[in-house]
Amino acid sequence: MKKLNIAIIGLGNIGSYLYNFLNKNKLILSKKNNCIPNVLYVSAKNKNRKRNVKINKKKWLKNYLDATKKKDVDLIIELIGGAEGAAKKLVFNALKNKKHVVTANKALIAKYGDQLSRIAEQNSVNLEFEASVCGGVPIIRSLKEGLIANKIKKIYGIFNGTSNYILSSMEKENKNFKDVLNNAKKLGYAEANPISDLNGNDVSSKLKILTSLCFNSFLNNNIHVEGISNIDKEDIINANLLGYKIKLLGCSELINNKIYQRVHPTLIKKSSYVAGIEGVLNAVITEGDPVGQSIIQGEGAGPQATTSALVSDICSILRGNIKFPFSISSKERKKLKFEDISERLFSAYFRFDVIDKPGVLSDITKIFSQNKVSVKRLIQNPRKNKAISSIVIITHNSKDRYLGKILKTVSSKKYILKKPKLIRIDSN
Amino acid sequence: MKKLNIAIIGLGNIGSYLYNFLNKNKLILSKKNNCIPNVLYVSAKNKNRKRNVKINKKKWLKNYLDATKKKDVDLIIELIGGAEGAAKKLVFNALKNKKHVVTANKALIAKYGDQLSRIAEQNSVNLEFEASVCGGVPIIRSLKEGLIANKIKKIYGIFNGTSNYILSSMEKENKNFKDVLNNAKKLGYAEANPISDLNGNDVSSKLKILTSLCFNSFLNNNIHVEGISNIDKEDIINANLLGYKIKLLGCSELINNKIYQRVHPTLIKKSSYVAGIEGVLNAVITEGDPVGQSIIQGEGAGPQATTSALVSDICSILRGNIKFPFSISSKERKKLKFEDISERLFSAYFRFDVIDKPGVLSDITKIFSQNKVSVKRLIQNPRKNKAISSIVIITHNSKDRYLGKILKTVSSKKYILKKPKLIRIDSN
Numbered sequence: 034m035k036k037l038n039i040a041i042i043g044l045g046n047i048g049s050y051l052y053n054f055l056n057k058n059k060l061i062l063s064k065k066n067n068c069i070p071n072v073l074y075v076s077a078k079n080k081n082r083k084r085n086v087k088i089n090k091k092k093w094l095k096n097y098l099d100a101t102k103k104k105d106v107d108l109i110i111e112l113i114g115g116a117e118g119a120a121k122k123l124v125f126n127a128l129k130n131k132k133h134v135v136t137a138n139k140a141l142i143a144k145y146g147d148q149l150s151r152i153a154e155q156n157s158v159n160l161e162f163e164a165s166v167c168g169g170v171p172i173i174r175s176l177k178e179g180l181i182a183n184k185i186k187k188i189y190g191i192f193n194g195t196s197n198y199i200l201s202s203m204e205k206e207n208k209n210f211k212d213v214l215n216n217a218k219k220l221g222y223a224e225a226n227p228i229s230d231l232n233g234n235d236v237s238s239k240l241k242i243l244t245s246l247c248f249n250s251f252l253n254n255n256i257h258v259e260g261i262s263n264i265d266k267e268d269i270i271n272a273n274l275l276g277y278k279i280k281l282l283g284c285s286e287l288i289n290n291k292i293y294q295r296v297h298p299t300l301i302k303k304s305s306y307v308a309g310i311e312g313v314l315n316a317v318i319t320e321g322d323p324v325g326q327s328i329i330q331g332e333g334a335g336p337q338a339t340t341s342a343l344v345s346d347i348c349s350i351l352r353g354n355i356k357f358p359f360s361i362s363s364k365e366r367k368k369l370k371f372e373d374i375s376e377r378l379f380s381a382y383f384r385f386d387v388i389d390k391p392g393v394l395s396d397i398t399k400i401f402s403q404n405k406v407s408v409k410r411l412i413q414n415p416r417k418n419k420a421i422s423s424i425v426i427i428t429h430n431s432k433d434r435y436l437g438k439i440l441k442t443v444s445s446k447k448y449i450l451k452k453p454k455l456i457r458i459d460s461n
Numbered sequence: 462m463k464k465l466n467i468a469i470i471g472l473g474n475i476g477s478y479l480y481n482f483l484n485k486n487k488l489i490l491s492k493k494n495n496c497i498p499n500v501l502y503v504s505a506k507n508k509n510r511k512r513n514v515k516i517n518k519k520k521w522l523k524n525y526l527d528a529t530k531k532k533d534v535d536l537i538i539e540l541i542g543g544a545e546g547a548a549k550k551l552v553f554n555a556l557k558n559k560k561h562v563v564t565a566n567k568a569l570i571a572k573y574g575d576q577l578s579r580i581a582e583q584n585s586v587n588l589e590f591e592a593s594v595c596g597g598v599p600i601i602r603s604l605k606e607g608l609i610a611n612k613i614k615k616i617y618g619i620f621n622g623t624s625n626y627i628l629s630s631m632e633k634e635n636k637n638f639k640d641v642l643n644n645a646k647k648l649g650y651a652e653a654n655p656i657s658d659l660n661g662n663d664v665s666s667k668l669k670i671l672t673s674l675c676f677n678s679f680l681n682n683n684i685h686v687e688g689i690s691n692i693d694k695e696d697i698i699n700a701n702l703l704g705y706k707i708k709l710l711g712c713s714e715l716i717n718n719k720i721y722q723r724v725h726p727t728l729i730k731k732s733s734y735v736a737g738i739e740g741v742l743n744a745v746i747t748e749g750d751p752v753g754q755s756i757i758q759g760e761g762a763g764p765q766a767t768t769s770a771l772v773s774d775i776c777s778i779l780r781g782n783i784k785f786p787f788s789i790s791s792k793e794r795k796k797l798k799f800e801d802i803s804e805r806l807f808s809a810y811f812r813f814d815v816i817d818k819p820g821v822l823s824d825i826t827k828i829f830s831q832n833k834v835s836v837k838r839l840i841q842n843p844r845k846n847k848a849i850s851s852i853v854i855i856t857h858n859s860k861d862r863y864l865g866k867i868l869k870t871v872s873s874k875k876y877i878l879k880k881p882k883l884i885r886i887d888s889n
Contacts, residue, residue: 050751054610054751058610061677061789062609062610064789064790064793065609065785065788065789067790163607169752169753169755170755171603171606171607171608171755174602174603174606174607175599175602175603175607178599178602178606178773178776178777179591179599179602179603179607179773180599180769180773181490181493181772181773181776182482182486182490182768182769182771182772182773182776183769249489306737309734309737316756321769322765323478323482323764323765323766323768323769324597324759324760324765324766324769325597325759325760325765325766326759326760327597327598327599327757327758327759327760328744328756328757328758328759329755329756329757329758330755330756330757330758331752331753331754331755331756332752332753332754332755336751337750337751337752337753338751338752338753340610340751341608341610341611341749341751341752343610344609344610345606345607345608345609345610348606348609348610349606352782352783352784354780354782355780356780357493360493361489361492361493362492362495365492
């Protein structure tokens with residue numbers, strides 16, 4: 034039987050789990066793919082770190098870049114992480130030296146994916162990155178293979194387990210962002226430094242990759258990104274009363290021949306499918322022609338789910354299934370113009386915490402009317418024992434830039450006690 | 462660029478849609494797969510039937526079996542249907558003559574898949590059948606590729622859109638089975654002869670195929686199959702009051718090293734994911750190690766969804782991605798023993814419509830106790846203006862054969878006015 038020699042670079046939780054998994058499942062994977070996955074080398078920054086894995090000393094490379102030079106290496110699995118530095122060096126050199134690459138590195142692919150796929154294609158090797166988007170959810174393979182017939186008009190969903198866990202917990206436990214975050218860190222659902230999970234950047238990288246695959250376009254940095262750290266429990270309670278949940282959604286869509294790419298907290302109807310996704314789960318919804326709506330849901334992170342994705346990529350290479358990394362050749366990928374969301378229509382939720390005095394409400398509603406945004410619903414809640422009031426406004430569909438202008442104008446008013454909120458509403 | 466010559470055999474709604482689709486999308490599919498899908502021949506039983514498709518006369522084969530003999534045919538797409546007759550002849554001959562085969566024929570694959578895959582493997586050609594299970598839901602490709610790393614312990618879901626549409630409509634419209642069925646026929650959601658959709662056979666074929674893929678086993682006919690025609694609106698109302706919905710589920714599972722394969726109406730908690738699947742949608746849930754739970758949902762039938770699946774198979778062949786039809790070679794597939802469900806534990810819903818007279822309730826509960834089935838909940842509803850009563854019993858977990866025995870014993874009693882009901886409850 035044929036054999037494929039593998040080097041695993043990076044042996045954190047995921048690398049170690051993968052190493053053990055490939056060892057244990059060598060036989061069944063060989064049988065399924067008619068080719069033996071043979072882990073020949075490993076490398077990691079700290080060789081002596083305590084790991085739950087036994088590795089023969091002979092397998093350790095002196096320098097991680099040796100993997101890109103050794104003639105007996107066919108496939109390099111990059112598990113270093115980060116868009117720059119060692120990971121970048123490794124993957125560029127690997128592809129240049131005609132090694133297949135499998136990576137879980139969304140930051141790298143979202144930033145350098147276009148260049149990397151060109152090199153992979155020139156050298157007829159695979160560059161696979163299923164594990165970079167939504168962990169164990171086989172969304173990339175589904176877009177490239179299972180749904181290959183379809184012209185995708187919209188892709189959206191929950192692509193970050195940490196932020197979804199925090200929003201779910203805020204609702205369930207009626208707690209504020211910071212309390213829930215601290216607890217999530219203790220429970221291992223948030224990393225020690227969870228910034229990119231919370232500010233939308235993690236979702237942004239994943240969405241850019243998915244967008245390229247859906248629209249056969251190059252990666253595009255025109256993307257609106259907002260995180261969840263501004264959401265507080267009052268917003269979640271208000272949303273609930275109005276029949277919504279708040280979710281951090283990533284969404285790319287084609288509307289009247291314009292593509293919009295956006296990541297932001299969204300009010301979404303409780304009865305919708307996405308509203309039901311709780312905890313650390315990920316879910317991706319696609320709308321394609323001819324298939325209609327498809328949903329794929331599963332575990333989005335962790336060594337187990339990530340290994341499931343990495344192994345699906347490895348098996349694809351074991352079977353010799355050479356594919357364009359972005360589904361279509363770089364020569365055929367399109368330079369599409371993406372639109373800023375400022376001209377896109379949204380209905381929105383506003384919340385203003387104000388001093389409760391005459392004239393405030395009329396001033397705010399005047400600002401709405403000056404910006405030609407019409408109010409669909411207005412709820413004023415006085416706070417107990419305080420001379421302050423919370424005004425919640427739901428608007429009809431309006432251009433995003435007018436919504437932003439209202440937010441800016443009202444923010445500067447003296448009667449405003451707290452940074453006002455603008456959360457877009459999903460119309461699905 | 463390479464070219465793959467295709468013959469489409471069968472030009473009903475699906476065949477015609479596929480023909481048009483391949484014509485329109487030839488360029489993009491060629492680019493994505495580095496190979497041109499070239500429809501060279503077609504054949505259909507009735508050449509002169511009115512179709513929404515223009516086909517050059519030269520493409521028509523004199524006899525459909527010519528496709529298996531012509532040297533310039535690489536791939537045959539079988540869209541005749543049925544486990545025997547023309548479809549069987551075509552696919553067996555095609556594979557013997559080293560033609561790739563793509564089929565949407567679940568009955569054929571569920572019956573002859575083992576033999577057919579052996580021939581395909583011997584001749585190094587593909588036999589692909591994504592479209593045979595759940596239409597546009599790419600579940601087969603996901604099991605064979607996206608989730609290849611996983612040991613699947615359970616697969617279940619809603620695999621038949623017609624029966625799900627009928628159960629959903631019975632609930633929404635508070636109507637009985639027959640009324641809803643007639644309406645479904647008018648609306649095109651049920652075929653003129655929908656027997657196999659309603660008696661569970663359609664789900665049974667799909668489940669057998671999925672089970673083989675999950676457990677690396679041969680197709681197995683040890684399967685418990687019940688349809689939905691016994692469900693009436695009282696059952697749906699009762700289920701609703703108890704916090705459940707009734708769904709026709711297919712399920713294969715590994716419990717204590719025993720495999721059970723079953724298709725039957727099931728009471729399932731309203732809050733569960735599956736309970737929320739309404740109308741003609743299909744959904745497949747897998748529980749795998751290491752990935753955990755995955756869900757894939759989408760359109761289960763119709764020319765559009767089926768074409769999406771057929772084209773994914775065609776593209777796999779365009780890319781030269783030769784795979785074992787059942788994920789692993791026939792030599793390695795296992796002859797697993799499947800267990801009858803009689804020894805499996807279920808809690809269950811019983812409904813007895815009885816003459817309302819003294820002693821009936823005590824007689825029924827005595828039968829439960831004689832069979833060592835303990836009652837969790839009992840509701841007796843007298844019917845207005847009638848001397849009859851409906852007794853609903855929810856049991857604790859009991860062996861299926863005892864549940865069946867109770868049904869049989871009570872059925873023969875004189876106080877029984879209508880065939881009693883036994884519906885198993887899902888414990889997820």
